[in-house]
Amino acid sequence: MASATIETSEREGRQHVTLSGEWTLANLPLPIADLERRLQSLAGPRVSWDLQATLRIDSVGAILLWRAWGRRWPLVLDVPAQHRSVFERVAAIRSGQTGAPQAQHLVWLLALGQLVLTAGKNLREIVTLIGQLLLDIGYLFVHPRDIPWREFSANLYKSGAQALPVTALIGFLIGVVLSFLSSLQLKLFGADIFIVNLLGISIIRELGPMIVAVLVAGRSGSAMTAQIGVMRVTEEIDALATMGVSRSLRLVLPKVVALSIAMPLLVVWCAAAGIFGGMVSANLEMGLSYGFFVEALPRVVPVANVWIGIGKGFFFGMLIALISCHFGLKVKPNTESLSAKTTAAVVTSITVVIVVDAVFAVLTRGIGMPGSA
Amino acid sequence: MNDKSAPAYVPVHPPTLQICGVSTRFGDTVIHQDINLNVEAGQILGLVGGSGSGKTTLLREIVGLLVPSKGAVRLFGYSVLDQNPLIRRNVRRRFGMLFQQGALFSALSVYDNIAFPLRELRVLDEETIRDLVFLKLGMVELEPRHAQLMPAELSGGMVKRVALARALALEPELLVLDEPTAGLDPDLADNFVKLLGMLQKELAFTVVMVTHDLDTLAGLATRVAVLADQRIIACGTPADVLEVDHPFIRNFFCSERAAAVMQKGFA
Numbered sequence: 001m002a003s004a005t006i007e008t009s010e011r012e013g014r015q016h017v018t019l020s021g022e023w024t025l026a027n028l029p030l031p032i033a034d035l036e037r038r039l040q041s042l043a044g045p046r047v048s049w050d051l052q053a054t055l056r057i058d059s060v061g062a063i064l065l066w067r068a069w070g071r072r073w074p075l076v077l078d079v080p081a082q083h084r085s086v087f088e089r090v091a092a093i094r095s096g097q098t099g100a101p102q103a104q105h106l107v108w109l110l111a112l113g114q115l116v117l118t119a120g121k122n123l124r125e126i127v128t129l130i131g132q133l134l135l136d137i138g139y140l141f142v143h144p145r146d147i148p149w150r151e152f153s154a155n156l157y158k159s160g161a162q163a164l165p166v167t168a169l170i171g172f173l174i175g176v177v178l179s180f181l182s183s184l185q186l187k188l189f190g191a192d193i194f195i196v197n198l199l200g201i202s203i204i205r206e207l208g209p210m211i212v213a214v215l216v217a218g219r220s221g222s223a224m225t226a227q228i229g230v231m232r233v234t235e236e237i238d239a240l241a242t243m244g245v246s247r248s249l250r251l252v253l254p255k256v257v258a259l260s261i262a263m264p265l266l267v268v269w270c271a272a273a274g275i276f277g278g279m280v281s282a283n284l285e286m287g288l289s290y291g292f293f294v295e296a297l298p299r300v301v302p303v304a305n306v307w308i309g310i311g312k313g314f315f316f317g318m319l320i321a322l323i324s325c326h327f328g329l330k331v332k333p334n335t336e337s338l339s340a341k342t343t344a345a346v347v348t349s350i351t352v353v354i355v356v357d358a359v360f361a362v363l364t365r366g367i368g369m370p371g372s373a
Numbered sequence: 374m375n376d377k378s379a380p381a382y383v384p385v386h387p388p389t390l391q392i393c394g395v396s397t398r399f400g401d402t403v404i405h406q407d408i409n410l411n412v413e414a415g416q417i418l419g420l421v422g423g424s425g426s427g428k429t430t431l432l433r434e435i436v437g438l439l440v441p442s443k444g445a446v447r448l449f450g451y452s453v454l455d456q457n458p459l460i461r462r463n464v465r466r467r468f469g470m471l472f473q474q475g476a477l478f479s480a481l482s483v484y485d486n487i488a489f490p491l492r493e494l495r496v497l498d499e500e501t502i503r504d505l506v507f508l509k510l511g512m513v514e515l516e517p518r519h520a521q522l523m524p525a526e527l528s529g530g531m532v533k534r535v536a537l538a539r540a541l542a543l544e545p546e547l548l549v550l551d552e553p554t555a556g557l558d559p560d561l562a563d564n565f566v567k568l569l570g571m572l573q574k575e576l577a578f579t580v581v582m583v584t585h586d587l588d589t590l591a592g593l594a595t596r597v598a599v600l601a602d603q604r605i606i607a608c609g610t611p612a613d614v615l616e617v618d619h620p621f622i623r624n625f626f627c628s629e630r631a632a633a634v635m636q637k638g639f640a
Contacts, residue, residue: 025494025544026466032496058544060497063504085575093507094517334479334525 003027004035004054004061008042014076017042020053023061032064039068048076051083062086122348126326129248133256136249151254159220159255160262164269166219167212171270174211175203175277183285192286196293199278200301205368208271209312210357213320216263217349221324224255225345228328229338237329247329256321263317264310271309304368312360319356320349387450389414389547389579390435395444397430404430406603408444412596414546417573417580419594423621426600428583429473429551435581436470436549437461448547466494468547469540473555475532477524483510483535484520490542509538512572530561534568541572548573550582554589566592587626599625 004027007018021027029035049069051057057065066087079087104110140147182198228251231237237247275297282288327345331338390412397404404427412418422428433439435446437453445452451464477486487506491497497505507517513534524532533553540548553569554562566589573580573593584590590597591611598608599622607617615626 030496032501033498059505059508060501060544063501063508067501067504089512089575090504090508092511093504094511332525334523336480 003029006038006042015042015044015047016050017047018050018053019065020055022056023054023065024056024058025060028061028064036064036068039064043068043070043074045075047074049074049078051077051079054080054083057083057086059086059090062090066090122326125330126322129252129322129326129329132248133253136246136253139249146249148250148254151250152258155254155258156262158223159216159259160265163216163219163262163266167215167266167270168273170211170215171203171208171273172277174207175199175274175279176281178202178207178274179278179281180285183282187286192288193292193296195278195282195286195288196296197300199275199282200297201305201369203274203278204271204301204309205305206357206361208267208274209309209316210353211274212263212266212270212313213316213353213357214350216259216266216317217320217324217346217353220259221320221349222342222346224321224324225328225331225342226338228252228325229331229341232329232331233333233338252322252325252329255325256318259317259321260314261317263320264313267309267313268306302368308360308364308368312357315356315360316353319352323349323352386414387447388412389416389449390418390581391447391450392431392435393445393447395431395434395441395446397427397434397439398442403603405441405600408600408605410598410605410608412579412581414579415577417593417595418582419590419597420581420583420600421585421590421597421625422600423625424585427603428600431600432549432551432581432583436468437465466543467545468549469543469545470549471533471536471540471551471553473551475524475536477527477532477536477539479524481524482520483515483522483524483527486524486535487538487542490539494543505542509542512541513538514568529556530565533557533565537569537572541576544576545578547579547581550580550584552584552586553582554584554586559588562586562588563592569593 004019004021004023007020009016009018049065062083073087073091179195179199183192183195186192186195186198228237231251237251240247240250279288279290279293282293283290324345327341327348331341388411390410392408392410395408396406408431410418420428420431430439434441435448435453437446440454448464449467451460453461453464455461455464477483478489481489484506487509488502491502491505506520510517510520515531515534515538519527519531519535524535527535550569554565557565569580570593572578580593582589582593594611596609597611597614599606599614599617599619601619601621606619607614607622614622
């Protein structure tokens, strides 16, 4: 294929530019900016353009020439009839507004207001969702045949049973690290045996529920948002609605109930793994015997702490599932929205869990601490 | 029907599309058996066949999304699956594909969707790209104000048009269409077919399309290939194909409605 070439000559005091070859994207000499500069330097009011020798002109070639001509027809132009239509099309380009909209004043204030409004809207919608779920539960009391047992057990398995290995591993490792670092400090004061109090209270009451909440938000929360979101994108939720199946009853309720039940169990499991890790570490580091540890634990950690941990697990699980389902239902049919809502679900879940944890800490400050009970 | 006698000499201009002895099987299911097909530059080939006859599979093999179990597909004389990545890229830039659902990038605006293949070339400046995008938008008869819309805000007909503009962004020599009018109402489908025909006349690209819409076929195709029984049972001008005696062709083309459409379209 002949690449695009430019020849110039002067006849009768006029500048003649003769173009030949293929003026198509694939055959234009690179870099195109150089070619464009060359064309622009040639252009002028007294130049005649001869395009008879060109084999093909595509829209890129035509746009380059059109721009060199200053976006209007040159006075003298000799172009084969079959190429004329390309230039006519280029001449007819109507461009609209592009580029970013102009920056407004006080953008930060607008953004802040938007954020507050969005947060308020989300809160209202979550409350609506909770109300809907309560109505659904009421309905199920009257019509127990409609209870979605299969969905419930599937969710229990996916978000509970399948999370057992990872929660145990993380719990164990945190227990080991915590015990190891604390024992270094405690040894300084000769307070070795207080490792049992330290690990018992911190892991059972605080760390267990928190670790599990973060893990579950990342693991099951994101999965719930993505699942419901894709179901929205593919109109599966609309299909459910047309079959008369309530989406809140069939999709949201089983997830919320399953996670509310699975989470407390995971908390106990993770705390047990953490205590076990701490016990192993204390044994290796300070020579504390397993027998002593097991015997001392119930003495120094009031059983109320276990109930607080389980209670936290229940609330955290319910919140994570609610928030994840809420964001899943808000996914719009595009890829960007799916990723944004999944991120929002995980971040909001973890933030809310930490806020609620702080509330728990205040409300239960008089319960389960040695000496207070 | 003379496609099957492959010429012994190599032509100076290889056919735009050459399918040589392609067989496809998924597990134990045989989809195609020894398919041969040539499409010369400038032709508009309509590929028809019953549901599940492997039309879309063949189309995916043509554009290199699927590797045939046996045989080869050559575009412009090169394989889309060539060892050399440069050849592969060049071949892929010389054809455009219009997907059934449009396959627009949902995170990008209409403008950015059309600009995407142009930007990927990395040789054009933003101003040229801008002119080109609005040129293509005009070609598919969309307004400049549509450029800032997101794919989710478009109607079905507009999605197809934007997808067509994107497929035509690099002025391809071959346009591959998968069910170009599926999901459009008859009026929109009719318009879209007219638009395609007009653009084909202006830009003189080759078209390979899968369709089971007779109106589309009658309105566009200069040649028809019929896929049935795992092979191409007929290939030629619409009149030639109607001559072939096969149950599928009888059912597909010779129902009363079909006869009316074909007469109107090919008259």
